[in-house]
Amino acid sequence: MQFFDKRIISHFDFVTVMLVIPIILLSYHLINEINDILGSKQLIYFMIAIAGFLIVFYLPIRRWIKIIPILYWLGIILLLLVEFIGVTKLGAKRWIEIPIIGLTIQPSELIKPIYLLMLGYLVMQKPPQRDGYEIKDFAIFSFYILLPTLLIAKEPDLGTAAVLALVGFGVLFVVGVRIKIWIGISIVIAILSPLAYTYLIKDYQKKRIADFISEEPSYHVRQSIIAIGSGGLFGKSVDDATQAQLKFLPIATSDFIFAYLIERYGFIGGLGLILIYFLLIVHLFYYNYYFSEDYLLKVFSTGLALLIFLNMSVNILMVIGFAPVVGLPLPLFSYGGSSFINYVILIAIFENLVAFRYKDSYNFERRLY
Structure with a gap:
């Protein structure tokens, strides 16, 4: 049996992998410094990923493209099941417990790769006109974007829901929608925003917004800023990084790991990580323009770039006190299994679409049978 084909290797995108590896290695190094038990667990997540x-x-994937809508609706069913049989943790019902083995899954994470594939499938079925999509097509796309978004927001997980909506509409913006539609949406959002804040935003979410706009930041953000300020230009040794080692910095391995990075490696270390993310995002956007007629790859690479950019930006802005505190991890960097494995799967799908973008590359598969 031949599992490798030289055409696959020649089409494989090694640049993306080379940019992701240093993010993962640095993440493990920091997590293991703070808590070696969590470091060991993260190694298990690495192997699973x-x-x-x-x-x-x-x-x-390209040969099985017709099953993408089925997977999308299965994802929607899982999101609906959260409402009825979901497991509540930290005041949010976001997980479903798998019978017998007792493990939990988070449908809001599982839906992300399917969501991007579904958008690519829809664009393939109905490519944009020269001047962009009209209101009818835009409404159809909006339905598929807003359905999972509203179900996730209801859990409540407003941060993930907002990112998912921005990614979906961001993809449409790149693919092409008539400008008059965007103007109309902007007007509607401006009118409805006060009502949404009054009736849709939960009390704890309003408190986060109030903490953000107040003169005095919350305890989490204060400790994060202290850690960042103490790191200076080049950072401190592990023993001198007292904000994390003495447990002053909350959730130092997850939501606020960027603050610990700067405490250890200073402004230069933080800038270096942001630069790697920037190169990764630009590289993913490159596929949007270079393969402009391959709508599945175009949509997926654009969506993945936006997903990484939005999660990275919100997390870093949150850590430095420029955004409300929300539970959005730093992509491929924060501790945790669901988010990390999900991003690796997203990258695997992207690499699949790149490596198998020419149909004759599947010829080797026929020799397996």
Whole structure:
């Protein structure tokens, strides 16, 4: 059996992998410094993610494209099940427990790759006109964007829901929608925003916004700013990084890991990580223009770039006190299994779409049977 084909290797995007590896290695180094038990768990997530990457990479996604809508609706069903049989943690009902084995899954994470594939599928079925999509097509796309967004917002997980909506409409903006539609949407949002704040935003979410706009930041943000300020230009040794080592910095391995990065490696270290993210995002956007007629790859690479950019931006702005505190992890960097594995699967799908973008590359698969 021949599992490798030289055409696949030649089309594989090594640049993305080379940009992701230093993010992962630095993340593990910091997590292990703070808590070696969590570091060991993260290694397990790494192994699961590598296995998932290899499996997803070799799936004939382009040949199975007709099952994407089925997967999308299965994802919607899982989001609906959260409302009825979901598990509540930290005041939010976001997980479903798997019977017998007792593990939980988070449908809001599982839906992300399916969501991007579904948008690509829809664009493939109805490519944009020269001047962009009209209101009818835009309304159809909006339905598929807003349905999972509203279900996730109801959990409540407003941060993930907002990012998902921005990614979806951001993809449409790049693909092409008539300008008059965007103007109309802007007017509607401006009118409805006060009503949304009054009736849709939960009390704890309003408190986060109030903490953000108040003169005195919340305890979490204050400790984060202290950690960032103490790091200086080049950072401190692990023993001198007292904000994290003495547990003053909350959630130092997850939501506020960027603050610990700067405490350890200073402004230069933080700038270096942002530069790697920037190169990764620009590289993903490159596929949007270079393969402009391959709508599945175009949409998925654009959506993945926006997903990484928005999560990275919100997390970093939150850590430095320029955005409300929300539970959005730093992509591929914060501790945790669901988010990390999900991003690796997203990258695996992207690599699959790149490596198998020429149909004759699937010829090797026929020799397996």
